[in-house]
Structure formats: structure tokens, C-alpha cells
Amino acid sequence: MRPYDLDYLRKAIDVAARARKHGNHPFGALLVDSGGKLLLEAENTVITDLDLTGHAETNLVRKASAAVLPEVRQGCTLYTSTEPCAMCSAAIFWSGISRVVYALSEQGLLELVAHRPAGDFLNLPCREVFARGGRAVEVVGPFLEEEAKQIHVGFW
Secondary structure (H helix, E strand, O other), X not given: OOOOHHHHHHHXXXXXXXXXXXXXXXXXXXXXXXXXXXXXXXXXXXXXXXXXXXXXXXXXXHHHHHHOOHHHHOOOEEEEEEOOOHXXXXXXXXXXXXXXXXXXXXXXXXXXXXXXXXXXXXXXXXXXXXXXXXXXXXXEOOOOHHHHHHOOOOOO
């Protein structure tokens, strides 16, 4: 772990809380360069943008693709309030981002949404998605799971 990992995870959780306040699913993500400088943040916009691909991580990757050079992205860490889904993991992989740090695990999220229809989610951890790629993506987490769960309470 890096000294600032937990601080950025808490900020990602704050962004997720902001997404919920804006009427969206409670997910948030940040992009931090190799020197520890915050470059970008993004929240989930699935509901307000009427876009099922508007997950926080995918929104962040779109922003990063337009604003951050590929050679800089290669040294970046993506911090996220919840483990990236398969779609977001693929977007992260294709973006060239080399490290992911997450708070709430996919399993922890699945426990919160267990009452929903089984077809509503993919049970495919990001480590499995990244393991199928042709380059390594370091994955660190889960951390702060109890804090990250709190923004989901009463949402689902």
C-alpha cells in the first residue's frame, strides 16, 4: 500500500455519496498519477444520463482517455468505492491504467443486493478479468469495506 491509498479511497467513497445525492447509484472513482496527484474524478451517472454504461470507473476512463496521455495513464492508479465490474475492468484494462485500489468488494456488494433478481449482476471479480489480459494490472483491496457499505444502505 501507498501512504495515501486510504485517503483516496475515502475520497472515492465521498464521490459515491455525491452520486447518490445526484440520484444515481452510489459509486465513485478517482484517477491519481504516479506521484500521488489527483488528476480526475467521476461518479456514476447511469440514472441521470440514461446510460447503462455510465458507471463511475467507465466515466473516469472516458475522461482520462480525452485528458491524460497514454504514457501518464500507464503509471496511474484508479481508486474506486467498489470493486470494478467486468465492464469497468475491461475499460480500465484498455485504458492502460496499471493499478486499481478498491474499498467494497464485489462479494460485499452482492450481499447488499442479494434480494435483486439473479440476472441483475455478473459475479466476475476484477482480478479474474485482468488475469485474462496481456499485461499486468495490480489490484489492491478490499479496504474500508464497512465505510464503503454505508453509502449503499437503503439504496438497493
